[in-house]
Amino acid sequence: MKKIAVVEDDRSLRTALAGLLQENGYTPCLIQDFMEADREIMESQADLVLLDIILPGTNGQAILRNLRKKSQVPVMMLTSKAEEMDEILAMSYGADDYITKPYNPTLLLLKIEAIFRRMTPENQKTEVEYRGMQVDLLRSTMKYDGQEVVLSKNEISILYYLMKNKGKIVSRDELMDYLWDCNDFVDDNTLTVNINRLRKRLEEVGLSGVIETRRRQGYLLV
Structure with a gap:
């Protein structure tokens, strides 16, 4: 329980x-x-x-x-x-x-x-890797170039979803559906705050510009 x-x-x-x-x-x-x-x-x-x-x-x-x-x-x-x-x-x-x-x-x-x-997502890998980034979903951490940062649940979820859809633009609505399941009740700024926090965490380990904003389309992991 x-x-x-x-x-x-x-x-x-x-x-x-x-x-x-x-x-x-x-x-x-x-x-x-x-x-x-x-x-x-x-x-x-x-x-x-x-x-x-x-x-x-x-x-x-x-x-x-x-x-x-x-x-x-x-x-x-x-x-x-x-x-x-x-x-x-x-x-x-x-x-x-x-x-x-x-x-x-x-x-x-x-x-x-x-x-x-x-x-506790079903049928989801607990560890994923992309261009040297190693994401551990169970520990909520991301490793890169020998450095490790702890991410919040939303940050790790956003990064995982972008990695799962690498090479594809992910819309804001799609991300909000994945994160909260009820985006009609979530202010649009909430996603922006989480994206900005994730970007700052990635910058701490030297990953700047990894998440690109595509105007009026969404986000792309590069």
Whole structure:
């Protein structure tokens, strides 16, 4: 049974969320010490984190930033603000997805299922190679020229999908379908943030210009 850590300061919402998760086959782990949230998340060994952005004494972005120094556990941000900047900031710090409150419970569960499907894709090679890049899907790492970088779930998924479609332009809609399964609910900027983060990670090991943008068409791995 998958364990999901819930970091939410609203008691009634936290209780309702725990009940929803339990009713749908997940084990909720309620994190209430927000100043030590990243440590408690690590100790809980959660498979996924639902993380509110606005918290007393701190905020979800700070917790996510600290968590990403230690772990690549999937994180979905919960935000009460329907503002584009909140979504962009959440994704730029390494979140895998986000949902705006008040959220539709069915949509939330679909997003959770989509994240878990991306973590354990069927009939997919766990290691792929292209022009010296070695991608390990199980470890969420990419090696090149003796250097290794750890990628987020979205970053590794984007790189894998582009490698799988090497030599072919992949449209933004196609990538969003692959990443989130429900792109009607995902802001277009979310994909841009993830692509830019992946490019920066590749540049860290000397791979500059590997992902080309083809205007009005999509992306191409070169």
